[in-house]
Amino acid sequence: MSAVAEPQSIPGLLARNVQRYGGLPAYREKEFGIWQSWTWSQANQEIRAIALGLLSVGVERGDSVAVIGRNRPRHYWAMIAAQMCGAIPVPLYQDAVADEMAYVLDHCGARFVVCGDQEQVDKVIEIGDRVRDIKHIAYTDKRGMRKYDHAKMNSLADLQAQGVAGHYRYEAELEARIAELNYDSTCVMLYTSGTTGKPKGVVLSNRNIIETAKNSSFFDKLNALDEVVAYLPMAWVGDFIFSIGQAMWTGFTVNCPESAATMMTDLREIGPTYFFAPPRVFEGQLTNVMIRMEDAGRLKKWLFHHFMASARKVGPKILDGKHVGLFDRLHYAVGNLLVYGPLKNTLGFSRIRVGYTAGEAIGPEIFEFYRSLGINLKQLYGQTEASVFITQQPDGQVRNDTVGVPSPGVEVRIGENGEVFYRSPGTFVEYFKNPESTASTKDPEGWVATGDAGYFEPETGHLRIIDRAKDVGKMADGRLFAPKYVENKLKFYPSILEAVVFGNARDHCIAFINIDLNAVGNWAERNNIAYASYQELAGHPRVYEMVAEHVAEVNRSIAADPMLSGCQVHRFLILHKELDADDGEMTRTRKVRRSVIEQKYADLISALYGDTKSIYTETEVTYEDGRKGKITATLRLADAEVAPEQRRAA
Incomplete structure (x- = not known):
């Protein structure tokens, strides 16, 4: 088939896959411990039913349809159905707090929202006074929703049934809107993680997604018999290109785990042939x-x-x-x-x-x-x-x-x-x-x-x-400062979950360390070390000794690289709390917001560059229910063993 004759939209690829792979599995989902499967033909029927339902509640061309929830076939179907209607799917991070959601929903002008469950519906309702464009909410999971006001809300299954019941009224309109789609039509809008400010809405066209999916699939010889596990946030571009872009281009099967807690078990049961993980x-x-x-x-x-x-x-x-x-x-x-x-x-x-x-x-x-x-x-x-x-x-x-x-x-x-x-x-x-x-x-x-x-x-x-580029700098003596290089070396050790290194324009580098509670907790149990909290374990002298050994090993490795030898860590501390996206210290994709941490913990940085051995600190934290609180701690500031540097070749 010539390139010109290839479909020009995701719904077009779906129709092609029904013809080519109609009886092959397109989506699987584990629910209540049992894997359910939909072929390409069955998935197409489900997606068209959702599209008809969206038309029945007034979705217009160019409307933004937000999708909030975990990886489920119906959420992917909702995004494709929105495209069929000429609307723009906008997936959001399901673990985002209400304020983060409010910004994105308001910025994209979302008129329709598909929520995974009661928790996501509650967030949307909570910010209703700030996001006034929302016309209708649909939800996938009915549990806990019986007593809600359903004047502008119903389940996705009911929305599908409503669309199918009125298909004589909406079929012609749906076909017309699908036919209007081309390579330049918007395929999806994805919001960046916002490491340095407010998230930005990245508009990606059908050309962007389909050409990229085609080229990358050819590169790795992906085909309809491949299997992927869809477990990463749907709001992240990687999940979209793998679970929709490449899946639609190649016809391979997308498998959705039952939950984050069962992910590893579900991964073993599926045994994917194509896998991505950060x-x-x-x-x-x-x-x-x-x-x-x-x-x-x-x-x-x-x-x-x-x-x-x-x-x-x-x-x-x-x-x-x-x-x-x-x-x-x-x-x-x-x-x-x-x-x-x-x-x-x-x-x-x-x-x-x-x-x-x-x-x-x-x-x-x-x-x-x-x-x-x-x-x-x-x-x-x-x-x-x-x-x-x-x-x-x-x-x-x-x-x-x-x-x-x-x-x-x-x-x-x-x-x-x-x-x-x-x-x-x-x-x-x-x-x-x-x-x-x-x-x-x-x-x-x-x-x-x-x-x-x-x-x-x-x-x-x-x-x-x-x-x-913004993080690369120079030490006070002109040598290169590349914090990520050091942080990745530190994170190789199972006991270190996260590290943040500072040193730009300074005489030497310092580091904040987050321990991995599972790894260090297991180690503490084997060594008969009692602790009652993350904070207590993080401050234990034996834990500091272990981390100091890791830092010393990293310093010896860095010292062997003449270009980066100035990045050795001279002093460090183990933070009393894990860096958290809810506290603004990381993005939802777990990228460190270095500038936020530098500002928030300026007193700790100053102390590490001084000669004190400990410092008292108070830190504001956000609890799971959104409440704010404070935790206090007296942190130990430790010196690290610095290795002799190799001389630069003449």
């Missing part, structure tokens, strides 16, 4: 593995460490098809039988053909751990404004220190100041109601400023990202 997911899984190994018997522990040593040496080479001696291959095969295979099965990674990580830089050691098991984990570099893909790692060219080569159809260049620029068919249309930001980010020729600093390796053509 580094924090891989870090969390590795932490759990290491915790379990600490509790294992002597023989099992010995087998694990013995065969993992072999895997680190030859596993990635075998995965890339490089030459490995017969003895090493046989030894690896035995390890696969005894260790790697069972471990991959436990993680749910037995069938993975292509795996990706992105969003933040992943620790090299963590990355190599998974590849040594024979998991084809690769890195990509992308942005919401690029419809995800800017660079990808081709099979056989996977490394832990680069993000690959430009994705198909993408041009990348490095600016004079080291900033990375790109342009591609996936380049966003505009920031909604924000022409100034659009103009400052995308020039008239279509080049987009990423805000990241990087460079191409001349020998391989691979892109290396150093850090966020």
Whole structure:
């Protein structure tokens, strides 16, 4: 089929998939412990019923239809149905507090909202006095909704039934609106995480999503028999491109877990062939593995460490098809039988053909751990404004220190100041109601400023990202300051959940550390250390000793890099609370808001740059129900062991 004849919209791809893959599974969802499945033909019927229901409550062309909830087939269907009606789907983060939702719903002018359950409905009702454009609310889960005022609200199932009942009135209108869709029609509007200010509405067209899905699917040879697990926030561009864009292009199956609590069990049951996770997911899984190994018997522990040593040496080479001696291959095969295979099965990674990580830089050691098991984990570099893909790692060219080569159809260049620029068919249309930001980010020729600093390796053509351009600076003596580089090294240790490094224009670097409660709590239990709270455990002298050892190891590693040796951590503290999106310290995608933390904890930073050994602090926190409170603590300020720096080559 020629490129011209290909569908020009997501609803067009849906119709094509009904013809090509009508009887194959399109969506699965686990509910009440049982997997339910819908073929492409069945999904099409459900989506059309929702579209008819939306028409019955007055959805017009260009209306914004917000979708708030966890990953469920019906929520994806609602977004596609909105497109059928000529409306614009706007998915929101389900864990966002009411104030965050109010801004997005007001900014996009949402007239219709699809909520997952009572909790999301309550948030929308709570902000009703600030968001006055909302005309109708639909909800997926009926539990707890019986006594609500249903004058402008009903269940999504009832909305579908209402649409089907009136299909004679709405069918012709629906067909007309679908026929109007083309490559330049808006496909979705996604709001950025807002690390430096209010979130911006990124408008992505059908051209952006479909061309990107087509090119990236071709790159990794994705097809209708692949399986993905949809568990990341629907408001994030990655989930949209994987669970709608690529799913619609290739016809593969999208599987929705029952809940976040059952995610790992559901992952094992599905055994996806195509999998994406941000580094924090891989870090969390590795932490759990290491915790379990600490509790294992002597023989099992010995087998694990013995065969993992072999895997680190030859596993990635075998995965890339490089030459490995017969003895090493046989030894690896035995390890696969005894260790790697069972471990991959436990993680749910037995069938993975292509795996990706992105969003933040992943620790090299963590990355190599998974590849040594024979998991084809690769890195990509992308942005919401690029419809995800800017660079990808081709099979056989996977490394832990680069993000690959430009994705198909993408041009990348490095600016004079080291900033990375790109342009591609996936380049966003505009920031909604924000022409100034659009103009400052995308020039008239279509080049987009990423805000990241990087460079191409001349020998391989691979892109290396150093850090966020705004975060990269210089120490007082002129040496490079790249905080993310240090933070990722620190987060390799299972006991360290998060790290924030400061040092720009200073004589030396300092760090805030968040411990991982699961990993450190397990360690404390094994060592007979009693504690009653996160705060008490974080301040324990033995915990400080353990973290100090990790910081010293990281410093020795950094000292070996002449370019970044000035980034060694001289002093650190362990924070008395976890950094939290509800407190504004992180985005909903768990990116650190460095400027917020710098301002909020200015007293702690000043103390670390002084010579005091402790400091009393009060911190405002937000509880799950939205109430504000204060926690107090006296924090210990610890010195770190600094390694001798290697001399720069002449």
